[in-house]
Amino acid sequence: MSAPQEYVEVFKPTSGRFLGVVGLLVCAGVVVIALVDPGSGIGVTGVAVAVLVGALVHGSMLKPVVRATDDELELVNLFETVRLPLAAVESVVVRQVLAVRVGDKRYVSPAVGRTFRQALKKPRSTRELAMTPVPGEGLVAEEGMSYADYVEDRLREMVAGARSRRRVKIGSPEQAALAADVVRRPALVQLGLVVGAGLVAVLSLLLG
Template structure:
């Protein structure tokens, strides 16, 4: 029987985003300029709906491009996305691959993180990782190694080690029956900001 592990939330490793950050910051800066202009020139006839639309774009840019994050704790892979944070028990991961996004299968569902990914061309030509534990050389990026390759190897290594600690074999009945395989937490702050921005935009059309 698999042993239940206690996760104290200690971060083992964080992975940086491979794309979208520059675009996200540019969108936020542009949105902020338009919002400030809307407030400054409101009495001069600046359209309120334009400022409200810019605010919505800025919020969406932050929530979709800058907020997402990916890290690993003692026992979980944590994927922070636009509307929720998903905690996937490492030992319960059934399949995992980095394509244009990171795709993880656990608890009979697919979970996606946009933090790490490959270009469409790179995703078509990327190698498939063989089964078994990753070698020590795969635990750190080497010269010329694509960062997505490093992330994929590192995550597979952490998953393999978690399975060994739990005493489960991939695809076994015990593996598929691991309790608390996935925990989801709604992201209230971005949800409230997006909804509030949409409502403000709708109201602005009638002012």
């Protein structure tokens, strides 16, 4: 893939931020108490569990974000970051999570989604799974439009624009070839914290 470009759109997370901050503060508080007061009874196991939970809370509620350049879509998730060519995207749909299909693979992001009740509702007629651009939609959020609908419209507009610039037709061999440019980068820090804290917690329980 080409060198990183400037993000032209950053889609704000739709839920979980408040609970994520509260959960992270609670975990941090447990660690601080254990360090300041060794006699608190929290011990190594408690600290390890707090770090483990904190890493999972941060990674699942605060870290996820969806960003896009003119040519690429970036999905930052709990354990990995996925970068994929916008022109390779075949479908975009937002239900309880954002789902993007490239070739025979489906990539999801919990950063943008609908509530369970909203996801059960019948989508608007222009919300079919196939990438069918709707002229005039997606430029601005219409009055009364949900944020999930706006994200769908905006991403579909960006995908259509990227396909047009690269002269790639949906379902064509050229579009299928772009699937090879998808890059998945593991979140090594997050993985290290979760695995390390989990091992410490288990060993402390077994040896305690």
